[in-house]
Amino acid sequence: MIIGEPPPPSGAFGVDAIAMTMRFGDFLALDNVELKVRPGSFHALLGENGAGKSTLVKCIMGYYHATEGDILVGGREQAIANPKDAHALGLGMVYQHFTLVPAMTVAENLVLARDDVPAVVNWPKEMKELETFLARMPFKVPLGAKVSDISAGERQKCEILKQLYLKRHFLILDEPTSVLTPAEADEVLGMLRDMVVKGELTILMITHKFREVMAFADEVTILRRGKLAGAGKVAELTPDAMARTMIGAEELTVQPPRTGEAGQARLELEKIRALDDAGAIAVHDVSLTVRAGEIVGIAGVSGNGQRQLVEVLAGQREAEDGEIRVAGDPYHASREEMRRHKMSLLPEEPLKNACVGGMSVADNIAFREFDRAPFASGGWWLNRGAFRDDAKKKIGQYKIKTRTPDTPISALSGGNVQRAVLARELGSEVEVLIAANPCFGLDFAAVAQIHAEIMAARNRGAAVLLVSEDLDELLELSDRLVVMFHGEFVYEARTSEADLTEVGRHMAGH
Amino acid sequence: MADGSIGLWTVPLAVLGGAIRVSTPFLFVSLGECITERSGRINLGLEGTLVMGAMSAYGISYLSGSPWLGVLAAGITGALLGALHAGICSLPRVNDVAVGIALMLFGTGLAFYLGKPLIEPTAPRLPAIDFGWWSDIPQLRAALRVNVLFLIGVALAPILYWAFRTTRWGLLIRTAGESSDAARAMGHSVLLIRLRATMVGGFLAGIGGSFLSLFYPGSWNEGLSSGQGITAVALVIFARWDPLLCLWASLAFGGAAALGPALQSVGVTSGYHLFNAAPYILTLAIMIITCSPKRTLTGAPAELSITR
Numbered sequence: 001m002i003i004g005e006p007p008p009p010s011g012a013f014g015v016d017a018i019a020m021t022m023r024f025g026d027f028l029a030l031d032n033v034e035l036k037v038r039p040g041s042f043h044a045l046l047g048e049n050g051a052g053k054s055t056l057v058k059c060i061m062g063y064y065h066a067t068e069g070d071i072l073v074g075g076r077e078q079a080i081a082n083p084k085d086a087h088a089l090g091l092g093m094v095y096q097h098f099t100l101v102p103a104m105t106v107a108e109n110l111v112l113a114r115d116d117v118p119a120v121v122n123w124p125k126e127m128k129e130l131e132t133f134l135a136r137m138p139f140k141v142p143l144g145a146k147v148s149d150i151s152a153g154e155r156q157k158c159e160i161l162k163q164l165y166l167k168r169h170f171l172i173l174d175e176p177t178s179v180l181t182p183a184e185a186d187e188v189l190g191m192l193r194d195m196v197v198k199g200e201l202t203i204l205m206i207t208h209k210f211r212e213v214m215a216f217a218d219e220v221t222i223l224r225r226g227k228l229a230g231a232g233k234v235a236e237l238t239p240d241a242m243a244r245t246m247i248g249a250e251e252l253t254v255q256p257p258r259t260g261e262a263g264q265a266r267l268e269l270e271k272i273r274a275l276d277d278a279g280a281i282a283v284h285d286v287s288l289t290v291r292a293g294e295i296v297g298i299a300g301v302s303g304n305g306q307r308q309l310v311e312v313l314a315g316q317r318e319a320e321d322g323e324i325r326v327a328g329d330p331y332h333a334s335r336e337e338m339r340r341h342k343m344s345l346l347p348e349e350p351l352k353n354a355c356v357g358g359m360s361v362a363d364n365i366a367f368r369e370f371d372r373a374p375f376a377s378g379g380w381w382l383n384r385g386a387f388r389d390d391a392k393k394k395i396g397q398y399k400i401k402t403r404t405p406d407t408p409i410s411a412l413s414g415g416n417v418q419r420a421v422l423a424r425e426l427g428s429e430v431e432v433l434i435a436a437n438p439c440f441g442l443d444f445a446a447v448a449q450i451h452a453e454i455m456a457a458r459n460r461g462a463a464v465l466l467v468s469e470d471l472d473e474l475l476e477l478s479d480r481l482v483v484m485f486h487g488e489f490v491y492e493a494r495t496s497e498a499d500l501t502e503v504g505r506h507m508a509g510h
Numbered sequence: 511m512a513d514g515s516i517g518l519w520t521v522p523l524a525v526l527g528g529a530i531r532v533s534t535p536f537l538f539v540s541l542g543e544c545i546t547e548r549s550g551r552i553n554l555g556l557e558g559t560l561v562m563g564a565m566s567a568y569g570i571s572y573l574s575g576s577p578w579l580g581v582l583a584a585g586i587t588g589a590l591l592g593a594l595h596a597g598i599c600s601l602p603r604v605n606d607v608a609v610g611i612a613l614m615l616f617g618t619g620l621a622f623y624l625g626k627p628l629i630e631p632t633a634p635r636l637p638a639i640d641f642g643w644w645s646d647i648p649q650l651r652a653a654l655r656v657n658v659l660f661l662i663g664v665a666l667a668p669i670l671y672w673a674f675r676t677t678r679w680g681l682l683i684r685t686a687g688e689s690s691d692a693a694r695a696m697g698h699s700v701l702l703i704r705l706r707a708t709m710v711g712g713f714l715a716g717i718g719g720s721f722l723s724l725f726y727p728g729s730w731n732e733g734l735s736s737g738q739g740i741t742a743v744a745l746v747i748f749a750r751w752d753p754l755l756c757l758w759a760s761l762a763f764g765g766a767a768a769l770g771p772a773l774q775s776v777g778v779t780s781g782y783h784l785f786n787a788a789p790y791i792l793t794l795a796i797m798i799i800t801c802s803p804k805r806t807l808t809g810a811p812a813e814l815s816i817t818r
Contacts, residue, residue, distance in 0.1 A: 084697045099695040101688040103812065104681075112685060113696055117678040278808060 012169055012202040013074035013090070014039035015060060020069035022055050029055045030066070031226045037170075037219075039074070040199045042192070044213045044234070045206045047223035048246055048443040049414070053206045056223070057172050061093050062086045073170075087115065092168030094159045096175045102148035106141050106158055113162050133165055138191040152301050153184035153508070160188065173205040177212060179302050181507040182471065182500070189216045210239035224248055243444075252448040259459050262479065263292035266463035267432050272322035274308045282308040284487035285322065288465075292431070295454070295464040297478030297495065299471055301507055305487035306467045307348070310436040313465070314345050316353070326432060339368075344425035344457075346418075346435035346450075354421045357410030361402050362391035364409045365424045394423035399449070415446030422453055430457050436467040451477060471503065485509045520649055521772045527653030528768020529761045530660055531726045535560065535735075536760035537663040538718030539742035540749065541670060544756050546592075546711035547746055548674065549704045550687035550813030551599060554610025556715040557739030558617015559591045563719025565621040565628065568730040571723075572633035580633070581659070581720045588716020589709040591617060596708035600701045606815055614740070628730045636725045657725045659717065663757075666714075670753035683707050687811035715739065741793065748796050750809035763789045 015037045022030040030052045037043040047053045059066045062080040070077055073089050080086050086093075100109045111117060111126055130143055139157045147155060156176060163171050171192075177185035193216050195201040207213060213220055213234060220237065222230040222245045230245040267290040276282035282305040290296045300306055311317035313324070315333025324331040326341045337343075347353035355364045363370070366387050371379050374386045391405040400419045402412055409417060418438065426433070435454060439447040454477060458464050468474050474481060474495070481498050483491035483506040491506035493499075539556050546553045553559075563584035571580030595613050599606045639661075642654030674680040685693045686703040693700050722738075723730045745763065749755035770785035778785075 082697070083695075087697070095695060097691065099689070099692040101685050101692050103688045104684065108681060112681045115697075117681065119678050121676045121678065121681070123676060 012040040012196070012199050014041070014072075014202060015074075015091070015170055015204070016072040017056065017060060018070045018072065020056060020059060021067045022052075022059060022064060023067045029226050030059070030069075033069075033223065033226070033228045034231075035204075035221050035228075036231075037202060037204050039202055040196060041218045042196045042203045042216055043205070044217035044220040045204060045223070046208065046213065046220055046242060046246055047229075048208075049441060050225075050443065051223040051246075052226040053223055054174070055226075057093065057174070057204070057206065060086070061091060061172065084115075087166070087168070090167070090169045091172070092163035092166060092170070093172040094156075094163060094174065094176055096178065098147075098155050098159060100147045100155060100158060100162075103146065105144055105146055106150070107143040109147060109158065110143075110162055110165050113166060115166075130165075134161075137161060137164065138194065139188070152179040152303065153181070153188070156180060156184075156188060160192065169200065170202045171204070173203060175206055175208070177207070177209065179469070181301055181504050183504045183508060185212065186215070192216075210242060213242070214239065222246055247444050250445055252445055253452045255448065255452040255455050256459060258455065258479075260293050260461070262294035263461065265289045266292045266327055267465060268325040270323045270325070272309065272312060272324065273320045274305070274312050274317055275320055276305075276308055281320075282487050283312070283319075286484075286487070286489050288482065288489065290432075290463040290465050292463050293458060293461045294480065295458050295466055295478045296480045296482060297474035298465070298467040298482050298484050298489075299474050299503060299507060300469070300484035302469050304484050306436070306469075306484055308487075309484075310347060310434060310467055313434050314347055314353070342429050342431040344430045344433045344462075346421060346425055346433070346438045348437040348440060350421045351410060351414075351417050354425075355409050355417060358408055360406045361395070361400065361409050361412070361420055362387045362405035365391045365394055365420055365427075368424055394420075394427055397427075398423040415442045418442060418446060418450065422450060426453050426457055430460070430462045433457050433462050433464045434467075435464065437469055438466075439468075439470065439473060471500075471507075475500075483507055518776060520776050521769075523649045523653050524772030524775065525765045525768050527649075528772070529765035530653070530656055531764065532767045533760040533764025534657065534660045534663055534721045534726075535718040535738045536742045536745060536763050537660070537667070537757060538721070539715045539739055540745040540756040540760055541663065541666055541753055542588075542711035542714030542718070543743050543746045544670065544711075544749070544751060544753050545683065545714070546704075546708045547814060548687045548751055548811055549683045549707035550690060550700070550811050551596070551606050551704045551708060552610065552743070552814060552816055553592065553595050553613075553708055553711055554607060554740065554743055555591065555595050555613030555617060556610075556711070556743055557735065557737065558614040558621070559588045559712050559715040560617075560719040560722070560739035561621040561735050562591060562617045563588050563716030564723035564734055565625040565719075565730060566716070567720030568628050568633050568723040569625070571635075572628065572631050575634055577634050577636045577724050580724055581636070581717055584716040584720035585713040586716070588712035588714070588719070590712070591716075592709040592712025593705065595712070596701075596705040599708075600705065618735075622732050625730055625732075629732075633724070633730075635728050636721070638725070657721065659721050659725070663760075667753045667757035674753070684811075687813050690813050715742075718742075741789065744793055744797070747810075748793070748800065751811060752809065763792065766792050 017035040020030050020033045033056060035056065045053050055064065058064045060071055062082045062085050071080055078089060107127060107130055110130060111121060134140060141154055141158045141161060142150065189212060192203055196203055217234045220232060220234050222242060224246060269286060269288045271285045271287055272283055273281065273285050274283040298306060308317060312319045331337050351357055366375055369375055374383065376382050388405050395402060395405060398419045400423065401416050409420060438450050454464060466474065466478055478495050481493055481495045482489050483503055485506060486509065491503065539560055543553060543556055566587040567580035567584035570583035571577045591613060595609055598604055598609045636657055638655045638657050641656050642651035645651055674684060682698060682703055686700045690700045722734050745759045746756060749759045766788040769788045770782055773785050774782055
């Protein structure tokens with residue numbers, strides 16, 4: 001530090017980004033954006049995927065260098081060349097993906113995060129200091145536990161505590177509640193809110209949950225396609241107004257109304273048991289029946305066995321025990337059975353689980369039927385023309401934004417990859433649909449389209465099993481709601497009669 | 511027992527001696543590889559590093575007259591080969607396993623080429639400490655002639671175990687190996703951490719090689735290493751990336767390797783080559799018992815390309 005320069009402020013301070021422009025090649029990620037976060041305020045940054053929220057905060061944190069624009073920290077212009085500079089100024093960021101090391105203990109993670117980790121760590125002394133630090137903090141975490149053994153809520157608390165332990169007074173939170181139950185989210189944000197009110201902290205939170213913005217934020221800045229779309233005091237705005245500012249004039253697919261009653265049992269799980277990659281039991285003897293014309297939603301915090309359950313249904317993992325029946329027949333996830341029973345799958349992370357990234361959009365759309373007429377003659381001679389014609393039809397029908405049908409599918413945006421999978425899986429008749437987090441990380445337009453398609457499939461008489469970490473999505477779509485915790489179904493109710501606090505309590509395992 | 515004949519006791523004694531003598535290269539290579547793999551990278555080139563280390567140790571010991579200078583030279587050669595591996599792996603889209611195989615062939619080939627003139631001359635060898643002075647059974651005394659490098663290796667295992675937990679460098683290496691995202695978010699250069707870890711790994715593997723040429727068997731020829739380098743890499747997986755388990759695994763393999771010659775010395779000659787294959791059969795058996803297609807290995811660094 002230069003002598004005479006004031007040290008970084010010790011309490012809450014504000015950050016202003018002025019006339020920020022960021023260009024990646026020809027692409028304009030930020031266009032003259034302004035963000036003013038007042039000291040001691042809780043500020044929300046709203047915007048669709050790709051609106052430039054992450055780019056903006058990465059410029060503030062020094063990961064990117066803005067093409068144009070200035071950053072003021074505590075009212076003084078600062079050149080932030082890298083994250084270390086930002087840290088020295090008292091700026092900290094909690095990432096959407098955890099940055100804790102799962103195989104290490106909470107204490108090791110905290111000490112490790114310091115800039116001045118001693119060459120030889122005196123653990124008894126450090127533990128004592130950590131305990132005194134924790135005693136002053138609003139939330140507790142088990143210091144000696146391995147991060148891989150604690151819940152997602154505790155991990156998120158741990159991430160935030162890490163920033164406070166490092167004496168950062170300006171926190172940027174990137175969708176901090178995406179892996180938490182509503183109750184956990186309220187607890188964590190409430191405690192942070194208290195610290196903001198006391199003047200110890202300033203918070204800038206990236207989010208897309210209006211509920212949290214309304215409940216906790218003082219002010220909001222809304223971005224759309226790299227431009228400032230709006231800003232103001234939360235008290236003067238409604239969720240509808242914010243949503244309209246976020247999406248602009250774009251037309252959303254209208255979801256068809258729920259029609260028809262549930263019919264016969266279509267998909268039956270009986271005492272399914274499955275292991276995770278480490279060999280521990282992840283799905284613990286679960287039984288469930290999904291009837292035709294019904295959406296059954298499985299709620300739960302990520303990591304409670306949902307992934308393994310879907311993998312068993314998709315044929316990606318062998319069940320240790322139990323039986324699956326589709327329309328009364330035993331089912332082992334073979335291609336033949338899937339075809340016979342008209343099963344469709346929308347797995348999570350579609351690019352990884354449902355596509356071959358290097359192959360073209362047309363090839364990916366044809367996976368289910370590629371060796372049948374009209375795509376192939378005699379089961380082996382492929383008719384490339386038929387691939388392309390079918391793909392062109394579906395690209396139009398499902399509004400897939402791709403340059404050509406021959407573009408590798410990995411070059412598409414997340415929403416368009418999911419649309420291509422949707423075209424393949426829902427393009428013909430469907431009797432059973434299994435969907436896992438189908439809208440994770442997608443923009444409003446894609447989400448509306450996917451929700452409409454799922455509802456339409458249900459109305460046509462498909463049995464739908466929808467696994468999601470997004471409770472709002474489940475409440476909107478499902479007829480029946482099941483909560484999964486530690487590999488078991490711990491709660492079941494008709495969605496219209498489900499009690500939200502009850503659901504949240506079961507998600508947290510109480 | 512007065513006549514020095516100890517009958518079938520020869521076998522366990524020879525296995526003990528083997529565990530001490532044969533295990534040393536295993537120990538050094540596996541501890542080195544343990545450091546490298548805990549940082550999230552696998553270096554299969556250590557077989558080449560081992561042979562290069564053996565050759566350079568022999569050469570320097572012959573030229574300078576000091577075997578300890580030879581050991582140092584072997585370590586430096588190993589560190590340079592480690593830097594080469596890490597340097598190539600730092601380039602985008604380079605696979606560390608493929609680079610390792612290339613460096614394994616490169617290292618052995620270069621060592622044979624440069625070592626041609628070293629086959630004839632005799633270099634000064636490393637001294638041994640006689641821990642069997644109290645006994646008058648020659649076999650026991652032979653078994654207990656222990657080289658200093660072995661003792662250093664034995665001491666190194668608990669030191670590494672401690673260092674992974676309590677030193678800054680240990681924590682950083684584990685962070686890089688468990689979550690490169692986390693390391694980057696903290697502002698550390700993952701590539702730099704892995705470069706250093708691979709160099710230290712190469713240094714230790716080089717020293718392991720010097721033991722081969724300067725103590726046991728104690729000469730330089732092209733058949734010096736019978737795959738100890740690559741076996742030691744497998745040992746690390748078997749030892750679940752734990753330095754203390756690396757020590758026990760190395761001793762077990764050293765003992766198994768001595769089984770064939772020991773049985774031969776008491777007259778069991780049938781199946782001699784089969785008994786010589788004991789370490790490899792042991793490797794296979796352990797891998798089959800401890801691995802399963804349905805689960806990932808416990809303790810495996812999450813960033814390792816073979817377990818990801």
